Amino acid sequence: MNGSFGEFVKERRLAANCSLRQFAKKIGMQPSNYCNIENGSMPPPSTGLDSMASALGLVKGADEYTQFLDLAAKARDEVPADIARIVKESALIPALLRTVEGEKVSEKQIRGIIEDIKSGRSKKRT
Numbered sequence: 001m002n003g004s005f006g007e008f009v010k011e012r013r014l015a016a017n018c019s020l021r022q023f024a025k026k027i028g029m030q031p032s033n034y035c036n037i038e039n040g041s042m043p044p045p046s047t048g049l050d051s052m053a054s055a056l057g058l059v060k061g062a063d064e065y066t067q068f069l070d071l072a073a074k075a076r077d078e079v080p081a082d083i084a085r086i087v088k089e090s091a092l093i094p095a096l097l098r099t100v101e102g103e104k105v106s107e108k109q110i111r112g113i114i115e116d117i118k119s120g121r122s123k124k125r126t
Contacts (some may be wrong), residue, residue, distance in 0.1 A: 005071040006038040011066075012056040013038075026055050044072040 024034035036042035087098040
């Protein structure tokens, strides 16, 4: 995941041809506060992200929407809410994460595991 939350939202706001002031008004935020979010001197709000995502044209469930939420959580130094829920719901996820860390699994290997899961190759092995 490259870039910051502020860069992400600024890029999409500009792509929507919306000024900073217009966008801040659209999401019910003071322009100075929104400007501080874009430039990274203020973290994203913990509430109201759905209205911001909607104003940016992001669709729930889409990759860009997930990236938006992940960047917001990272900027607030938090674990994304959906990830925290997944970890709480499965006893195997913490074990998986500890194994990845303990075995020093590289990012390249993790990408390969993700691709195996998405492609269905991992199901053929079971």
